[in-house]
Amino acid sequence: MIANRNYIKILDLIKDSINLDKHSLPIQLHEPDFNQTNSLSYLSDCIETGWVSSAGKWVNEFENKLCEFTGARYAIAVVNGTAALRLALHLVGVRAGDEVILPPMSFVATANAISHLGAVPHFVDIENESLGLCPLEVKERLDSIALKVNNHVINRETGRKISAILPVHIFGTPSKILELLNISEEWNIPLVEDAAEALGSFKYDNKKLIHCGLFGKLGILSFNGNKILTTGGGGALITNDQKIAKLARHLSTTAKKNHKWDFYHDYVGWNDRLPNINAALGVAQIEDLASRIEKKRNLHKKYSEKFELFNELEILKPSDDCISNYWLITLRLNLSKAILEEYRIGLLELAHESGILLRPVWRLLNELPMYQNSPKGQLKVAEDMSKRLINLPSSPQLL
Template identity: 60%
Template sequence: MSFASIPKSEDILRAIHHVVGQSDRGHTIGLHEPDFSGTQAWAYVKDCLDTGWVSTAGIWVSRFEKELCTVTGAKHAIAVSNGTVALRLALHVIGVKPGDEVVLPPLSFVATANAIAHLGAVPHFVDVENSSLGLSPTALNAQLEKVTERKDGVLLNRETGRRIVAILPVHVFGFPAQIIELRKVADAWQLPLVEDAAEALGSWREDIHCGLFGAVGTLSFNGNKLITTGGGGALLTNNDEIAKNARHLSTTAKQQHPWSFHHDAVGWNDRMPNLNAALGVAQIEDLNRRLKIKQKLAKEYIQAFSKLDGIEVLPEPPGCKSNYWMVTLRFTTPDPGAANAQRLRLLEKAHETGLLLRPIWSSLNELPMYTSCPAGPLLVAEDQAPRLINIPSSPQLHNEWGRT
């Protein structure tokens, strides 16, 4: 095993500290932390408390949805309690049923696969490409050609006998996937696209926001996202019928009436509370500033690492604008084992000094509940996963946030 082409951990840490300042055990630097300074968060949450509208009804929920439509260009936004719920609901409304298969990449947070499993469906893993780390259009088409046949208008996996009913690409770390090419493949195979854009608020490919290339997309507003509502998520769609069904089912499928409780389907109590939405509105008003500072932070990292051989900062793909949710380093040595060993040493040294770096998630196909799921060759994912590490990316780490 050769380490000749891998930089020393000390040099990597020095480059990170050059951008974000020093850390120690008494002053840790997190990956991506919430910050409400300079916003109206306190006033908006206080309005909820003063008026008593703290649950799933209230002006802030509808206002948050309108703000999401404004900043993304979506026709409809449906705010729900978290990103996993948003994915599960999105898959349900486009017709995913128990026993169906949904195609997705293995490099994602576990919620992507869990949302499929929550419906009784089965994840089907297809490889990624290394520029965006997103689902590979070439691998997707090859896998569909290899394992499927169409009978009576239904696309079946010949090896399992199950229907393949949807494609679920992920915009990893806020980098837009090759979604235009993925949409072409999806259209050719007559499969709907459901986009996991949980990390991609403010990310665009060409002039379309992530989450709006397919039938429906989803966002997350977890505490580590660019905009947080504590917990929370949303569906984005330009399809009137999908929006109507999602909103109805997320509100226990209750038919509107001044006093009668009549429910016409099995629904969920998924809606985002007013308190959470108030937090979201306060931050989305500050979104453009946050995105600009995130871009500057990423550029400073790129500059800081430009003279180190064997490692790179992942750039936004051509033709895209990324929110750089998680600035990500990639070891470029040919040997992924050597890269992984160096990554482990870097993690140990960083955490000793209060710098909270993080490796990419475990590949979904390697988790115990998903090892028996269908999968194509995953050579790129297997090569890339050991090379990747996230570094501190909070916009407030940049000196233009208003701090020194």
């Protein structure tokens, strides 16, 4: 038996933070909430007018509101975050046989979007503050294995072109994006931001607040059912580049040229546009988004105050130059490796038995069978952090 497990005390602090007088068990990780929104009214409009598919006023309205909220000049709404990321990578030039640098700690869709293009994930380690792609590791990896050849960057070990750098703003916390952007510019490798979890997260750049996804050429968002804003499924590309935005909209709409009756397609495109009925749900959610983020900020504060009692447990927080949406509030176990795994499994098992559905971080992407042979650098921080992180119930309505 491990001394000082304190599992029950930990679960009691979680229950105290989320006010069980208002919520019954089980407590999920992150649930959608349509109460006190215009969801039913907007969905009824779609049904009554018959505009439920990939055209209609709510798609335009949703894209406009995304631009207004994030500060992007352009937003293109698509069916899910994976499709958005695959399209974004295609737009910056990722092609079959190329490599894309990404962190190993992310949801599997990040690597899958690369694979869907026939390209190859190339894993580089994270840093332990934001849990995002580590600029120092990216620089060292490129200095070690990359060559500039005819305006391309080639991996000298594999002979493949390195076509993009793909940082992830994990759990809604902005990564060290400015440093990564400098590396991107130094090597002339496009940077695409996976901001699937970061709607409502910002970072300062020279005292200017910039939304995640708008530092590189373009970024993507996700509106899956467990996100801070949901359209059921859904995703979006955001960019300040008019040319990229125009092509993204065209390719995601089967590359069909506008015409009253003729069907003429001038590229191999995708049928990726977000349906109107989903966009209506998004409009209803984004109208309430600022309030939701404020509730999540308060929930994070409550968790942080409760867990100050434990020296070896830490609620992660963003650095001072970041504003997080706190999508998933994360507990880090700062325990010795000798007891870490047994402690973590014990806490997760008791929590699930008690109806508090804590979640460990995803398995590292390079450990999954389809990515075990992908190129990678040393991944010491990711391997260590993957055993220490537990996501706490984070729905804004838990307060």
